[in-house]
């Protein structure tokens with residue numbers, strides 16, 4: 001009933017309009033329907049108990065509002081970025097969607113990531129607080145949204161990354177992401193002047209080679225694309241290559257000793273309570289998907305003529321599992337994580353797949 005009452009604005013209207021159009025206009029001559037699809041392939045009624053959150057592929061007029069607690073300080077539009085001091089020569093650069101850092105020492109500056117989005121402003125940002133040269137660049141991982149501005153920043157810094165990141169970047173052969181010149185396997189301590197960065201690898205989660213970057217003197221921990229303070233993670237747990245590995249890393253982050261967390265995305269830095277909330281959400285998604293998998297009956301409501309189509313058979317099952325998972329999570333989480341509605345279906349589809357086949 002919840003679907004009928006609240007989702008009819010978009011899903012029901014959208015799907016039924018399609019079906020009704022066909023009933024009215026193409027029942028007598030289905031092969032002449034305007035989009036020339038076979039009559040049996042048009043959308044029909046949604047599944048029973050459809051969530052009030054619009055499923056993937058259904059456009060809605062307005063997403064849920066982002067709560068103030070998830071917002072960061074405003075960006076000066078003339079600059080296109082903001083600088084946030086994290087203490088003892090460590091700074092955050094962000095455009096409120098993506099985040100990188102730099103560390104100033106007596107003879108130079110260490111950049112940590114070089115996002116495409118504001119790479120052209122990174123030298124300007126550094127120049128706000130230091131006239132020292134950029135001597136080192138640390139890659140958190142290989143993804144272009146975080147390091148695709150490395151070439152734009154320029155110079156010839158020592159580039160430090162995990163050995164898996166080197167492997168992936170060799171494969172990608174992207175001139176905007178120069179290859180690391182120093183790699184490591186388990187841990188690497190970077191000492192520059194009186195500053196220290198501790199780099200460590202905790203296995204696959206988001207992607208192979210994604211590292212933890214710890215600034216012990218500043219009590220700052222940066223782990224990119226794993227925790228999103230105040231926010232729903234990007235779709236499919238930030239496209240995690242190993243979902244359960246990502247969950248395990250969130251638990252590791254919780255247990256570590258730091259005061260400020262930098263997640264590489266969203267509008268603000270994080271706290272221990274933010275990481276606790278993310279860990280709780282991950283546990284809840286896992287439980288909701290597990291329960292849905294266990295209680296949903298295979299093949300229910302499937303058109304009998306599709307019984308010999310195993311892809312359709314499981315599509316029907318997985319859609320109903322995901323719908324139940326979304327229904328379970330919506331009351332508790334829709335007001336606790338910004339953009340819950342944008343990606344909750346993606347998280348439930350990802351979780352059911354993880355639990356069903358991994």
Ligand SMILES: [Zn+2]
Pocket residue numbers: 141143146206224225
């Ligand atoms: Zn990434």
